[in-house]
Amino acid sequence: MARIILHLDMDAFFANVERVLNPSLKGKPLIVGGNPEGRGVVSSASYEARKYGVHAAMPMSRAKKLCPHAVFITPRHHCYGEFSGRIYRILKDYAPLVERASIDEFYLDLTGCDRLYGDMLGLAGKLKEVILRETGLPCTIGIASNKLVAKIASSQAKPDGLLRITPGEEALFLSRLPVKELPGIGESTHKKLGDMGIRTIGDLARFPRNLLVSSFGKAGESLWERARGMDREEVRERGRQKSFSQETTFEKDSEDPLFLKTTISHLVEEVGYRLRKHGIKAKTVTLKVRYSDFRTITRSRTGGEVDGDAEIYQIARELLKKAHTRRVRIRLLGICLSNLTPAVAQKQLFEDERERRKSSLYRSLDRIRDKFGLKLHFGSSIWHQ
Structure with missing residues (x-):
């Protein structure tokens, strides 16, 4: 029995979430990413902006030149995470197995469910309607007998589309597409295949298997199979999130102590907020430092459970002292919280007054962030009140 796999990909996810939160942005070219005057990159671009050549991972400075009249917005990852969770819960109502491949991308295994739902195109159309409502x-949905072909089908149907590839027609569907449409083919592999005269996925499928293996090793075997639409990878539920992290690349490299401490406090506020929203505490705090010469180092400390900004900030500051030993400007700082455990509330008869005040303070600050977003920073001075 052929498998029934759906690949659901949200269209211009970050940009469209911003439009839901601010309907006045509808119809306008919208670019979500870092400072357009700095060294940030595009996280998401609306289709109106893509018409001008803007795409994800493009430097924001380049995006501004291509589309200077666009609306530029700083990412609000906590909002995107909340919408992603809502979508996941909707999908779980319809599919026994749902894999969240990324914040805006999902695989559904509906093998055997055709007896329950009948036509899969009808079910996919209903999913699109429910999610939109x-x-x-x-969103766009691709349907096929495996994850690989379903993913490529959805990419060909964007935006707001729906495409089903009938079992047995996978190779025919792929054959006409450029070889770069095959997931996993990077720039160097693409160039090497081009030098071998391989332009389309069909060219790759017809190329002698042994020559691909001799040129690419084991990867050549995989290329040969995938070009024929063969993929045995299963849809797997992902376990509980293993870490929370946030990092920032500076607009200008710096070694100013006050600037570095302020940046750490902002990063701590963001990861601390997300940690508490998930009801989680962390035992390990890791600081990431990237210098202007791109040398990157990390320093970690594992100890008692923490979820408060003050405790995380203090640990991060001490890690920075250990990490910043070179007389070289810093380009990037990052914070990662891992070794996670559920934050179990323990009612104690004689609970420490300071702990009660601290918990109350963070609840108040988090409610403010819920309303105004993470662009509102309080700074370390308020945590010690």
């Missing part, structure tokens, strides 16, 4: 967000 419940979240206000459009």
